[in-house]
Amino acid sequence: MLFCGAALAALVTITALRLDGGGAETVPAAGPAAVDSTVCIAPTEYMRSHHMKMLDKWRDEAVREGERTHVTPDGRRFEKSLKTCLGCHSNNRMFCYMCHLYANVKPTCWNCHLSPIEIPPQ
Amino acid sequence: MNQQRREFLKRAGLAGLAGLGAVAGIIPTFALEKTDPSVFSNRPVPGATRWGMLIDTRKCRDGCDECVAACHRTHNVPDFGDSKNEIKWIWKAPYEKAFPTSSRQFGSRNLDGLEVLTLCNHCAEPPCTKACPTKATFRRWDGIVAMDYHRCIGCRFCMAACPYGSRSFNWLDPRPAIETYSPDYPTRERGVVEKCNFCSERLVKGLQPACVEACRGKAITFGDLNDPESAIRTMLAENETVQRKPELGTLPSVFYII
Incomplete structure (x- = not known):
């Protein structure tokens, strides 16, 4: 499985330059990242207890400051986006719901953000 | 058990x-x-970039609304089908509505029935951000007047403050009025104001705004107003352009060639 993941990562192109369409600037384009569902951005125990704080922090930094890159202590880089989480966790479409139902918490994320349940797998 | x-x-x-x-x-x-974040800059320098748009109405074809459709599809903008609940990010308005203060005395025949593409002007001096009590709408580091929907309490002060009618309020739950969801952008919820975001979610990936990409006539030019070498600055220097209601001092970032 790890081998497959590595092969997939090798296939993913990282940067590409886009030529101007309507006569505007060329900006380096961010491509899709490799999906490696074996390691999360932080240890599971930490994510279980602190994911809401991390998402809040990510949201404010990305939306209001434009600081979009999260660097983990071991040097891996992630985009501060709910999609970074769902890129792996949406494979289990009930991932968020299972705990939230059990703990009877009702986060408002899915009022606007599309949850894995609302997007059919492609 | x-x-x-x-x-x-x-x-x-x-x-x-x-x-x-x-x-x-x-x-x-x-x-x-x-997304692979390797091309993102770590923390942008405020004021280094000021995104702007130049709309050439001579190239904008009558009856074509592909840019409007592309924008609304990309951003999950609901279509309620009636003007009271209408949500619009970009739309076509008659010339005299878009430029109500421009002189029409002995005006050009070309302006009769002219429809002008209008959207949020992303003003350098935005009145809406000053009216917002929660800082849900704010001027970003790159000149975009952004909405932080998480903070919007739906007071609609910004709608009253905006002189261009660029903001819409979700009176109803927008979800049922969206035909197909675009997975690249969230929807909104009932009770928040929304508007054009200059496609900030596409800019960060190095893409042009959806309306620019959709325009077949290449009527829309998008670029950095702070870069004297940019295509938009070159075009601004070579053409006679106008802004909407310039007398208000809002310094719009959207320019027009009529």
């Missing part, structure tokens, strides 16, 4: 989850894919 049976069920559940994880490593879900 029998303790042994409980253990068995727990292990079976874990094994099932592990199986899902194994599949996850091989099959990526493209609908909600991760």
Whole structure:
């Protein structure tokens, strides 16, 4: 499985330059990242207890400051986006719901953000 | 429940989850894919960039609304089908509505029935951000007047403050009025104001705004107003352009060639 993941990562192109369409600037384009569902951005125990704080922090930094890159202590880089989480966790479409139902918490994320349940797998 | 049976069920559940994880490593879900952040700058310098737009109405074809459709599709803008609840990010307005203060005395025949593309002007001096009590709308580091929907309390002060009518309020739940969801952008919820975001979610990936990309006539030019070498600055220097209601001092970032 790890081998497959590595092969997939090798296939993913990282940067590409886009030529101007309507006569505007060329900006380096961010491509899709490799999906490696074996390691999360932080240890599971930490994510279980602190994911809401991390998402809040990510949201404010990305939306209001434009600081979009999260660097983990071991040097891996992630985009501060709910999609970074769902890129792996949406494979289990009930991932968020299972705990939230059990703990009877009702986060408002899915009022606007599309949850894995609302997007059919492609 | 029998303790042994409980253990068995727990292990079976874990094994099932592990199986899902194994599949996850091989099959990526493209609908909600991760982005490689290696090209993002770490913290942008405020004021270095000021995004702007130049709309050449001579190239804008009558009756064409592909840019409007592309924008509204990209951003999950609901279509309620009536003007009272209408949500619009970009739309076509008659010339005299878009430029109500321009002189029409002995005006050009070309302006009769002219429809002008209008959207949020992303003003350098935005009145809406000053009216917002929660700083839900604010001027970003790159000149975009952005909405932080998380903070919007739906007071609609910004709508009263905006002299261009660029903001719409969600009186109803927008979800049922969206035909197909675009997975690249969230929807909004009932009770928040929304408007054009200059496609900030596309700019960060190095893409042009959706309206610019959709325009077949290449009537829209998008670029950095602070860069004297940019295509938009070159065009601004070579053409006579106008802004909407310049007398208000809002310093719009959207320019027009009439």
